[in-house]
Amino acid sequence: MGKIRRSYFPTFVELKHQGIIRYMSSQYWQAVEKKFQWEDTYSNLPGHVKGVPRGQGFPIKKIFTFLGMTIKGIIGLLIAQLLHLVPYLWQKLIKGEIVFTGTADFGLLTIFAQFNDWNSLDEFNEFFQPWTFFKKPDVAEDWNSDIEFGRQRLTGMNPILIRKCQADDISPSSNFPVTDELVNPFPGQDINLAAAIQANRLYILDFPILNQITTKILEEQLGRYPQSPSCLFYLDDKQQLIPIAIKLQYEPDAEHQAYRQIITHKSPPEDWQAAKVAVASADAAYQGVVSHLLNTHLLIEAFSVSTYRKISPSHILYQLLTPHYFNTLAINNMARNVFLERGGFFDATGALGYYGSRELLNRGYNGYEKVVPKLEFYKLALPYDLKNRDVLDLPNYYYRDDALLMWNAIKDYVTEVLQTRYQTDADVVSDREAQAWKEELMTNGNIYGLLPPERDNQLNSIQALIDIVTNVIFIATAQHAAVNFGQYDYAGWVPNNPFALYQSFSDLFTTNSAKIPLTKRLPNRLETIKQMVLVKVLTMTPPHSSQSLLTLDNPFSDTSAKQVFEKFQQRLQEIETQISQRNSSLSKPYIYLLPSRIPQSIAI
Template sequence: VNLKYRPLGHLLLIKLEISQYFYLPENQWFCSKIVVDTPEGEAVLFPCHRWLTWGEVLELRGAKGLSPSYTSVLHSSLGIFMQWVCLSAFSCSKAELKLKGLFGSEESWESLESMKNTLTFKTSPTAEYVAEHWKDDAFYGYQFLNGVHPSIIRNCPLMPSNFPVTEEMVQPFLEPGTSLQQEIQKGNLFLCDYKSLEGLQTLVVEGNSMPLTAALCLLYLDTTGTLKPIAIQLGQEPSEKCPIFVPSDPELDWLLVKMFVKNADSVIHQIISHLMNTHLLAEVFAVATMRHFPDVHPLYKLLTPHFRYTLQINTAARVVLLGPTGLVSKSSAGNEGTNELMRRHLAETTYSSLCLPDNIADRGLQNIPNFYYRDDGLKLWTAINRFVWAMLGLYYPTDDEVSGDAELQRWIQDISTRGFLGNRRSGMPESFITVEEVVKFVTMVIFTTSAQHAAVNSGQFDYNSWVPNNPLQLRRAPPTTKGQVTMETILETLPNIGHSVDFIALSSVLHKKYTDSVVLGSYPEERFGEPAAKQIIENFQKELSSIEERIIERNATLHVPYCYLKPSEIENSVSI
């Protein structure tokens, strides 16, 4: 819509309504934007992006970001609302699976080979590689860096007292002429610790609680840059019935204990790294943004594109992501395990753990080679941070504007007190004093809802569709003695045929994109009308294109390309 009027002075807002005529049926209209061309030659943009119905009056504020003194004047009794795009339901085609007689089957697989030969209805190059190499220790270690869950591994500067790995146990798997203590001092030992799973209530299936181990897995980085597991303990308390397994143990023992570690890893991945730390965090940010900022506020306009699906998708996400993990039962108390796990992790969540550069440093992963999640993620963090600096610099030229913005202060206080329960140990800011503080926090919000979600979501079909690689459920208790595991034991421990089909269908759903997806750096709703803001967005898009080119060039040299943080593959907001 383009409108031309006589001089009206400085336009702050316009009202929009539909007039109903007796000879026309009642209808709805979708308004994208209003552009008022003034006699002074200025084109004033009023974003709308909403449906209008008869009898409704919309107040639209101009796209130009206003200072806090203006925004306080512009508050109206209509409140703030956002018309979210309806979420279209995805469905994985189970028709072919039903024809094969797999869906709903409670039988165990006859063999791993029969599983591989049967589940050929859909694949990807990476999924094929996973199915071929999932047993290899080198590829097993690689996945903690570049698989679907790169968020738990950390450097091990000191062996935990409850994980009594000795020199004799692991010497055969270290480089010649070195020792365990020397390798620890060099920074070549890494640990995955699943302590938070200890004692959780799990799903009861066929009268038995599903096993879930609070495992410890020690990995070693050799001189070739290869990361391999060298010791696994399937519990937090060592004992005769909770021994430490090593690669020289019987082959099937080692394979099964590695599967139990990946089962623990899958639970933490889905409930914490995926659901809580992207979906639910995005919900916290979205609600606070709509609660405290009018739509003329620059942060409202900057952030809302990153919450596009957040509120609708999270209800579905809770069901889709929690159901298969083994922590949710059908009883009224069925969420106890899940809720307790999230309580434990929320109490330990820190602001620095959500900021990628700080997170990488805290985990001691600055120098480990072949860590593509880190490399690509840091490039994206830097690009987003530069973009946010430039954009907010238009509206907060000095620190005084930050401290004087009451809406901004209420926003961060709400996030801190309600989203993080006022936990001061988390380091979550309760107020902002400087522009730099705001820029870092907003960078974290955008990175979390776009790049971080892509990193822990987009690879799920690739790494989870071969069920033994990342089993979301296991049926039998972990081994307590060595030399007792047979292939029959492994097949009886893996999910049955019907559950395997469910997990594959789930991974197929979760890796899909919406047909109307918006990639990172795209702002099609034109909420910013200033030429300077538009140029900053364009510069951001150019930087993302440059990052994409470097990732493509790097991936051309890899056996397993890491594509999950390619800007063209990252959605602007959390999605399924």
């Protein structure tokens, strides 16, 4: 791409040398750094700001919208439960099953504890009535089919983990030794695994990061039973991704040796369904803690704070980046208090509890043994990630297709904006503010792998700056949208993506034992209400959470940069049209990367 004509946009340092104005005083920078103070609460995670700096809080209208949606949702779901309670108690009464044997509570706690359980999956439909304000997710119709299960790995709420299977992944010496004999006869055809690998028809979803993350004692204390499953998928003749084998634990400890068994279509149907739910729940746990919270929210906060601390408001980098930090510090402060603390959502309701969630964050960022590398920023770049997972030729992968459209548009936009300021690599090297920003990210921001090893984290070229900024804006906008806004559509129907499972899976591996019904593994009525309200509120789309990329105001003061922004929005409109046309031919459209639905920032 040819460089556009440079509209010189000087930094404060250059203006000082020109004698136009004086560089920002040391008092100014001291005041800025005092306002945006680093807080070392989690020394092993990306750096975060202390509190919510003045001017960074939620707008009043957004607060009321947020609270209104939460309160309305809770009231609606409680009304649904009240309408269930009356006939429930009546049936108990006429059957003579209400016996007041207790003392202080007259036995009512026993009665209501049973009421909190599900008797059948059909009872989940009670939550989707006109008076509950909750629309039943479309996935409720076929959530338990193998085809739908496979489709969600590509277009669901966590479409970023599926990868092409290699021979070593399922070899006899691997943790997941799948054989032709195990999976065959497969409905409709026999599968030759070696030939399927050569034909690029095998894919895998696995969670070594969850391996032994909780102990048996902790599981019993929490009453929750997270798994670290591996799931093998086969791309059939209709280009549908079908699960064919599941192992529940990556590397079972001494107390779970039976979990080495692999579950397939030849297993009892209730075992196969339970295994798929275990995979979906693990996927939800990873999405909540790593894909969503760590890899978007927490990571972008470090860039946000570094920008505010080291870049002056008239700098092109400041104007380019700060629109994509709107409300991020406020929502992250709330997330740390509501999700991560003792008694928070991860502790009380999540699959892993307080300690397990903290450990998952640590593994996600710093790596785990030899199976999970530490998180390096440059590896999150979309082209690198897709190539690393070897999914560039995976059919019907609409997340990949739409994400690449957005990545390329953002990269071109960033390139042209930065070329209005920098003509040569030397301009970047001599830019005192940009260099201070980079150093701040690596030190106080605790960002690993800002650039690939061959660049030695040196911000010494225009291309290096383009690569960093493109990745930041993509993560803060499109990537966050992809892992956030599908949550209600897929986890609003709780059996499809339960945030936790409440029974052991040992019955699947014990002969002649009673099978635990799926309803007993799922969150009870109270936990279901909490999950539904949470995912409903978290999927509050523009304009309620922020502006979308299509409605964002032009952030630049320079004429040439303004024109680049206008060109960018025109391209986004073209992408909107392109995706909409594709979606019109799909029975289940992929909508999360429509530019009109992508917020300007991580604001919810």
